[in-house]
Amino acid sequence: MAAQAPAPAPPNAPMAPISRGNRPTIVGPDQPEDPYPIKLEGTVTKGFGRGARFLGIPTANLPDTSLDELNELNMTGIYYGFARIHPSNSTPLPSTYPTPIHSDEKIWPMVMSVGWNPYFKNEKITAEVHIMHPFKADFYGHHMSVIILGYIRPELDYVSKEALIEDIQTDVKVALNGLARPEYAKYAEDPFLTKDRV
Template identity: 40%
Template sequence: MSLEAPYPVYIASHVIGGFGRGSSELGIPTANIPSEDLLASAIPHGKTGIYFGFCKISGTYGTLTRRDTPADDGETKRPPENEITSLEAPIGEEDGGVLPMVMSLGWNPFYGNSEPSAEVHVVHKFSQQFYGARIKLAVLGYIRPESNFVSVEALIDEIMHDIQVAKDKLAQPEIKKVAEEEFWKD
């Protein structure tokens, strides 16, 4: 498999707080990044959906304090107001490598978001939270468009399938080479 235009798309950003559903409700934590950073990239505008690639987290670990912000209808459908606190501890070697990722870009139809989000699931178990850290992404391809689901379980099943698709694609020799590029050096 070889990469097709416009991929790879390289993005440098930082981790922000999101809705908090990835870890708590789905058991699949995500690193959220400002959606405008993705919109400013070479990812085709308006092409929401699920993408795959590699990412690297660097900087310091950080925690998050959430304050829910109600939407106009009284429900929380926008990301909460968040306060990030740096732990002053550098991201460790075990967490700071180039790692596989699956990214959702869009409106999350299952949750009915009122604003788009960019949520990166890094296929790795981190030792600590890393809110506020730097994140580099190499988006290497598109898996599927956004979908709505009949249940949380169906959503989780599809995410797990997306993760497996990403792992399979990232294991291919042509794609794997991207993890060794100069882009990843800090």
């Protein structure tokens, strides 16, 4: 039996400049270009819990088995697109919203970090999705579908937590600006997202 290849070691990410205030507010062409869109789906798994607790930016993790198509790009960094959390086995998502409309189950813009998260010194690659919607409860075990429409930037290391948070907040603005373009916005109605999972 052949020996298993060792897991890849995390590369040394460049340190972000102290000031990142001059970043562009929109990236990419006016419509998605090859290899996008990339469609991923899987059951939301427990991560490190750092997004919400440490950064105030909650994330949902996709399992490793969902990332084959993305791994083929061999490009870590920050991506953007749309995502949806589907009810599990027709059970509504836990929510404290007073309205009968299940807004938690709608399609929302997202930014997605794929890589080693050098600030936290991860020892394995993860895919963490920040959905731009104020969910009121966790949704571990629910099905998540994601359409990636573009790439924002490579992974960076940071001198402080505050610098990391500031860059993520800029990522969110860049993603929203990009997704407002008509050829991107139409993917919010893609059957891959709108179709309910059983």
